[in-house]
Amino acid sequence: MQKVVVIVGAGPSGLATAACLSAHSIPHVILEKEDIYASLWKKRAYDRLKLHLAKEFCSLPFKPLSPDSPTYIPKDMFVNYLDEYVSTFNIQPQYHRSVESAWYDEVDGKWRIDAKNMQSGDVEVYVAEFLVIASGENSAKYIPELPGLGTFKGEIIHSNEYKSGAKYENMDVLVVGCGNSGMEISYDLSNFGAHTSIVIRNPFHVVSKEMVRLGMIFYKYIPLFVVDFLIVLMSKMVYGDLSKYGIRRPKKGPFFLKETTGRAPVIDVGTVHKIKSKEIKVVPAISSIYGKKVLFEDGGEREFDAIVFATGYRSIANNWLKDFKYVLNENGMPKTDFPHHWKGEKNLYCCGLSRRGLFGVSMDAKAIADDIKRVISEKMEK
């Protein structure tokens, strides 16, 4: 099938890119492996999730989030917004199409994309002038290979399968990982009466959503190191020194770390209070697991009924994109630094891989559609 633009993935990145291409009247197709758009938000997010960034930083191009909506939008409201977005811009992704391989054909200068039709099992071949990777920074869950994990006798889930703590009442649950998912899931489990422990092994920043909002506003006018200085100051004033509870502050600032490593500061939803009051127990890194028993690096051990791995995600675009080197590095992330990360060689682009959340998604989508428009116009003038 001949196409002008193929977009891989119908998350916010794919939808935003489609809307921007439509605004330029550029034909395109979105290939999505699942049966719905925004699968992360509809299938792989827990019930109590709210956007961490204020609504002014979370809207997609051409459609601001309603001024009547709350500042920090609950997941379901964001999904409704995406529903409206899809109908407003008449976006029609091709579902059940899992892109298994894509490579650049030097002979005719076009991209060859193989998509497996998950319903029929057939492989469909798409030929496109432009290819946009919109498969997400969080495309695959990551679970570390811990010694003895296979012997664990209880339930094991990844945070992307966790919905709520309702079924864990009175159970001993270990949360591995203290990013935003792990910290919020621990809080939720504890609220539902689970005996909750969380593994914390490295330093991280704890901030409030208001601090991040202020930081995002300041960052428009003042340098990053000053923004970080102010946020750390506010964090110290509000949360104090948490090292006696196992939470150490990194030497580098929260926005600096977000931009350079992708690691977001933890936006506290009440977990810190529960850690201080010992409702949630902090434990060190795991050394091994045997049966229901988990052994920790300080020599301690405890039995658990369930383990929730909130150990994050990986971009796996490199698994299907054979010629990833035109835009990505070995880790499936952009090889060029922000703000030039979205554009590769050979008409290859990536949207939503800048570690800047939905704010970054919108910036990338606009830049990509404008660039494709420019390339097409220049070609027509020749």
Ligand SMILES: Cc1cc2nc3c(=O)[nH]c(=O)nc-3n(C[C@H](O)[C@H](O)[C@H](O)COP(=O)(O)OP(=O)(O)OC[C@H]3O[C@@H](n4cnc5c(N)ncnc54)[C@H](O)[C@@H]3O)c2cc1C
């Ligand atoms: C729990 C959680 C909460 C978050 N909250 C926020 C927040 O509040 N604010 C914020 O700015 N950011 C947040 N983020 C970051 C969030 O990932 C992005 O903002 C947003 O979802 C990125 O959109 P995306 O389209 O790039 O990726 P995704 O939403 O991951 O969408 C990618 C799509 O591509 C599809 N796909 C992947 N591989 C293939 C393939 N080979 N073939 C076909 N289809 C494929 C997937 O099925 C998926 O539908 C959060 C992330 C998580 C995990």
Ligand SMILES: NC(=O)C1=CN([C@@H]2O[C@H](COP(=O)(O)OP(=O)(O)OC[C@H]3O[C@@H](n4cnc5c(N)ncnc54)[C@H](OP(=O)(O)O)[C@@H]3O)[C@@H](O)[C@H]2O)C=CC1
């Ligand atoms: N409401 C919102 O807006 C939310 C947003 N998000 C966002 O989604 C993205 C993904 O977040 P999240 O799912 O938390 O993933 P992250 O990648 O941010 O965090 C992963 C965590 O797992 C830990 N970890 C990894 N391997 C191990 C191991 N072997 N043993 C112990 N700990 C380990 C890491 O700690 P270490 O540093 O020690 O490696 C880290 O604390 C982030 O950008 C986040 O901000 C997530 C939830 C809610």
Ligand SMILES: O=C(O)C(=O)Cc1c[nH]c2ccccc12
């Ligand atoms: O929640 C995330 O990981 C996001 O990507 C949102 C986000 C973008 N920039 C930030 C700076 C500080 C905290 C969260 C974010």
